[in-house]
Structures are given as C-alpha cells and as structure tokens.
Amino acid sequence: MIFIENEGITDPHTNLALEEYALRHFDEAKNYLLFYINEPSIIIGRNQNTLEEINHEYVEEKGIHVVRRISGGGAVYHDHGNLNFSFITDYDKESLNNFKKFTGPVIKVLQDMGVDAEMSGRNDILAHGKKISGNAQFSSTRRMFSHGTLLYDSDLSEVGKALQVKMSKIASKGHKSVRSRVANITEFLDSPPPIETFRSQVLHGLYANRPDFSTYHLTDEEWEGVFQLRDRKYGTWDWNYGHSPKFNIQRNRRFPIGEIDLRLDVEKGMIKNMKIYGDFFGKEPVHTLEERFKNRRYHPEDIKKAMEGVDVEMYFGKIDPKDFTDLVYGADE
Incomplete structure (x- = not known):
C-alpha cells in the first residue's frame, strides 16, 4: 500500500478532489492510503439535501466550508482537530459496505494506543459508547474507497451549531443531543500529543510490519488535474448545494440502512419529478432510479412497473424492495 502525501493542504474542496482524482487516475494495480485534515467545514453526503x-x-x-462528497452517508463536521483517512483499493462486491474490513486496522492502532475502540452499527467506531469515527464508501466500476474521520481534538460544540441534526436520527440513536453521542479521542488518552504527532502514530501503526510501504508525491501535472476537478466540481454551488425541485408529496422513513427521504412532484396524478435524499450507502447513483418514475401515474401498479428489474440494494444497501415501493406509495408507519 502506498501513502499519498497531500502536502499539508487543509482546503476541503482540494482534499476531496484529490481523493476522487486518485481513485480515477492512479495505478489500478496498487492500493493507496490518503490522510487529510480540513479547515472548519461541513462535508455533505452524496444523496443529502444540503x-x-x-x-x-x-x-x-462563521465562514464554514460546505462541500459535498461522492460517497453516501450523513453530513459530518470537520476542523483542524479531525484526522481523515481514505483507503483506495480495487472494487469488489464483498468489500462494499464492509466497513469492518477497512476500519479494523484503524481500530487496532487505536487500541494499541490505549483507546478502547470498537466497531458499532453500520459504519461507526465507538470508544466507551461514544462515537469517535464515522465512515462512508464510494465505488466506481473498478475502484473504490472507504474513508472516515477520526475525532481527535475537534471543537464538538460546533457540531450542534453548524449541523441541523434531524430528530429522527437523534431518536434512533436513543440519545438527546449530538454532543452526548460523540467524543474526542484525546478524552481517552493520558497524555494526548498534538494532532500532527497523532497522525504520524496512526500512519506508523497502519504500516507496521509492511516492508512495501512507500510515500507518493503527486507530480505537477497530477496536481493540475486535481485543481481542475476542484474548480469544475467541488468548488461549485451546483455540486455542493444543487437545485431542489418543487414537490408536493414528501415521504420518509428510517431503515437499518439509513433514512430515505422521497420528494415527489405530482400533477394531475402523474409523477413529474422525483428526488431521493438520505444518508444511506449504495453503489449506483440514485438519479437513474429517479428517472424511472417520471411521467408515470402515481398509482401502485405504475410504481410496481417502475421497479421491475431494479436491484434496490445497489442504490440503498440491504433493504427489501417492497419496503421501498411501500414508501413511494403505501401506508405510513
């Protein structure tokens, strides 16, 4: 595995562009690891309504950056007290949504430091019952990355101020506040070092007993490609906020795979537009599913026809297709 040096860049637009550029353009015969620390920012999941x-x-x-990533999952707050990691590897179906495979080495490093870390739920790392890491994934046809953030010494008071956490998510966690559910890793260390030292310790731990470890510095041409991707995508309003179509029907439900929030514009019984939001994980972009419903009757028969041949798990993860069709047109829970 090769470590990609991001040269100390803390701009989230550039770091997310670097991650996607490496996924799409670096040597597919090799696996990579990327670390980055971002300035205060909110990183929005691919399918969320910003x-x-x-x-x-x-x-x-406060001048907080708002940047959409290409992976699913929920919105997270980053600042100089967050260390973000990304494993870039070949895609295989067994690895998709298998967060344990990628977080396992990170958890071991934390445990070796004295942090009682463990995997919990679908994509979190906890210490003493509190969340210290959230993770997400993205895959193309041949490559994928699994990335996460390590709350090391973040200003947790900013999380609740900058994010509008939905009551459904708070209720599903069984806690009353965002602050009560998260913690910094420094809280579990006797003598916590600066985050730069922590970064080095994690990197060293991940590459312990790996003789093939090396560090890669991008060429000027590669950096130019990263900056172009940043400017045409991650630095644009259209990507980070996007246009929300008008709608007159909203249906949402929280499943084990996350929340699915549907917005439909129905005119004279016909679906003119559909938008799917949520913090779920899936391989395929949901806009291809949205298109299947356009110009169909908002009627159970037409909903079922739109879903014929659809592999729902590729869009949302492990979910019963009937649960989704019931959400589109069915009885509310």
Whole structure:
C-alpha cells in the first residue's frame, strides 16, 4: 500500500478532489492510503439535501466550508482537530459496505494506543459508547474507497451549531443531543500529543510490519488535474448545494440502512419529478432510479412497473424492495 502525501493542504474542496482524482487516475494495480485534515467545514453526503442539513445562517456567519462528497452517508463536521483517512483499493462486491474490513486496522492502532475502540452499527467506531469515527464508501466500476474521520481534538460544540441534526436520527440513536453521542479521542488518552504527532502514530501503526510501504508525491501535472476537478466540481454551488425541485408529496422513513427521504412532484396524478435524499450507502447513483418514475401515474401498479428489474440494494444497501415501493406509495408507519 502506498501513502499519498497531500502536502499539508487543509482546503476541503482540494482534499476531496484529490481523493476522487486518485481513485480515477492512479495505478489500478496498487492500493493507496490518503490522510487529510480540513479547515472548519461541513462535508455533505452524496444523496443529502444540503440546505436541510446545515444551519445556513451560522455557516455563513462563521465562514464554514460546505462541500459535498461522492460517497453516501450523513453530513459530518470537520476542523483542524479531525484526522481523515481514505483507503483506495480495487472494487469488489464483498468489500462494499464492509466497513469492518477497512476500519479494523484503524481500530487496532487505536487500541494499541490505549483507546478502547470498537466497531458499532453500520459504519461507526465507538470508544466507551461514544462515537469517535464515522465512515462512508464510494465505488466506481473498478475502484473504490472507504474513508472516515477520526475525532481527535475537534471543537464538538460546533457540531450542534453548524449541523441541523434531524430528530429522527437523534431518536434512533436513543440519545438527546449530538454532543452526548460523540467524543474526542484525546478524552481517552493520558497524555494526548498534538494532532500532527497523532497522525504520524496512526500512519506508523497502519504500516507496521509492511516492508512495501512507500510515500507518493503527486507530480505537477497530477496536481493540475486535481485543481481542475476542484474548480469544475467541488468548488461549485451546483455540486455542493444543487437545485431542489418543487414537490408536493414528501415521504420518509428510517431503515437499518439509513433514512430515505422521497420528494415527489405530482400533477394531475402523474409523477413529474422525483428526488431521493438520505444518508444511506449504495453503489449506483440514485438519479437513474429517479428517472424511472417520471411521467408515470402515481398509482401502485405504475410504481410496481417502475421497479421491475431494479436491484434496490445497489442504490440503498440491504433493504427489501417492497419496503421501498411501500414508501413511494403505501401506508405510513
């Protein structure tokens, strides 16, 4: 495995562009590891409605970056106290949504430091019952990455101020506040070092007993490719916020794989537009599923026809197809 040096860049637009560039352009015969630390920012999941996830006035006032990533999952807050990691490897179906495979080495490093870390739920790392890491994944046809954030010494008071956490998510966790569910790794260390030292310790731990470890520095041409991707995608309003179509029907439900939030624009009984939001994980982009419903009757028969031949798990993860069709048109729970 090769470590990609991001040269100390803390701009989240550039770091997310670097991650995607490496996924799509680096040697497919090799596996890579990327670390990055971002300036204060909210990183939005691929399928989320940005304006409903953030405290817009607070974000504007504080100059917090808002950037959408290409992986699924929920919105997270980053600052200089977060260490973010990304494993870039070949894609295989067994690895997709197998967060334990990628977080296992990180958990072992934390345990070796004296942190009682463990995998919990679908994509979290906990210490003493509190979340210290959230993880997400993205896959192309041949390659994938599994990435996560390590809350090391983050300003946790900013999480609740910058994010508008939905009550359904709080209720599903069984806790009353965001702050009560998360913790910094420094809280579990006797003498916590600066985050730069922690970064080095994690890197050393991940590559212990790996004689093939090496560090890669991007060429000027590769950096130019990263900056172009940043400017045309991650630095744009359309990508980070996007246009929310008008709708007159909203249906949402929280499943074990995450929340699915449907918005439908129905005119004279016909579906004119559908938008799917949520913090679920899936391989295929949901817009291809949305297109299947356009110009169909908002009627159970047409909903079932739209779903014929659809592998729902590829869009949302492990979910019963009937649960999804019932969500589109069925009885509310």
